[in-house]
Amino acid sequence: MTKAGPQRMKASAVVVEYVQREIFDGRLRCGDRIHVERLTAALDVSPTPVREALVLLERDGLVTAQVHRATFVQHFDARTLRADFHVLGLLGGVAAARVAMDRDPEVLGRLESLLDELAGSSDSVTHRRDVANEILRTQHRAGATPRLLAELHGYAGFLGWAADESERRTHDQIVEGHRRVIEAIFAGDSRRASQARLAETKAAAKQVIDELTRRGVLRTDGTNAADSRAHPRPTVRDPVL
The missing domain is CATH 1.20.120.530 (GntR ligand-binding domain-like)
Structure with a gap:
């Protein structure tokens, strides 16, 4: 029992950094859905640290949880x-x-x-x-x-x-x-x-x-490259993770 907590915290940190980098590198874009099961498979971790990481990422404003607890990359520019x-x-x-x-x-x-x-x-x-x-x-x-x-x-x-x-x-x-x-x-x-x-x-x-x-995540005018117009509402897409 004494080892479970630190291991789970470490796994959560791994997931957080992985998602941050995916967004930073442009592989995850505004409106993309983040699938828990795909993250668990990609990082070989259990769903629990993935869900913990998504809570932390939502606190940071990087993702947003919507209806039925689906999680999407939040808009930023x-x-x-x-x-x-x-x-x-x-x-x-x-x-x-x-x-x-x-x-x-x-x-x-x-x-x-x-x-x-x-x-x-x-x-x-x-x-x-x-x-x-x-x-x-x-x-x-x-x-x-x-x-x-x-x-x-x-x-x-x-x-x-x-x-x-x-x-x-x-x-x-x-x-x-x-x-x-x-x-x-x-x-x-x-x-x-x-x-x-x-x-x-x-x-x-x-x-x-x-x-x-x-990196091409933002355009030279400051808008997000995933935006289809100058000041869009975030659109939901279903890609990478």
């Missing part, structure tokens, strides 16, 4: 992605501002250490990504209320994953972006810390939109 990233940036900005107001020595020391580690991580993309994400987690844990932290977790799922997949900045640019936030925190400037965090999130939004456009 450049406009909705910018809006979602903007909200994420505002929430993260609140957390960063609170850290700047508190200026807890332990938190400041942790952020300084992580920034130094990030600056020295140029040889490993994976390590740099892990450190950058830990910087965010540290700010969120230190500055967010329980409710705000729950909202950040909810918003950061697919958006954070897509931002990591779309990262095209140089090592120095990534370090500088985090440095601006951390320097504002050290200075106790809550407004500047909030603005710097929002600016970082807007930059991430642009990268994700550019990457989805490059």
Whole structure:
């Protein structure tokens, strides 16, 4: 019994990332139906973690459950992605501002250490990504209320994953972006810390939109390639999974 829980959670995470990548790569498109039985066969997992994963993906706004519990890929385009990233940036900005107001020595020391580690991580993309994400987690844990932290977790799922997949900045640019936030925190400037965090999130939004456009998921005008007209209602199709 002690092993069942972790295994199921791991399987759910596998399913979540699989569906995210299918959407990100354009193999799953807006309105496509997601079949539980096809996912279980494709990933060799039981239906339970697949259903758990679909609940998480619905929370992230990637899919929507409709009549008779059928699940479909939710509509998105450049406009909705910018809006979602903007909200994420505002929430993260609140957390960063609170850290700047508190200026807890332990938190400041942790952020300084992580920034130094990030600056020295140029040889490993994976390590740099892990450190950058830990910087965010540290700010969120230190500055967010329980409710705000729950909202950040909810918003950061697919958006954070897509931002990591779309990262095209140089090592120095990534370090500088985090440095601006951390320097504002050290200075106790809550407004500047909030603005710097929002600016970082807007930059991430642009990268994700550019990457989805490059992959053909979005058109150059920002509409979704699955749309048949400029501002459509999502249509239901029955394809890949």
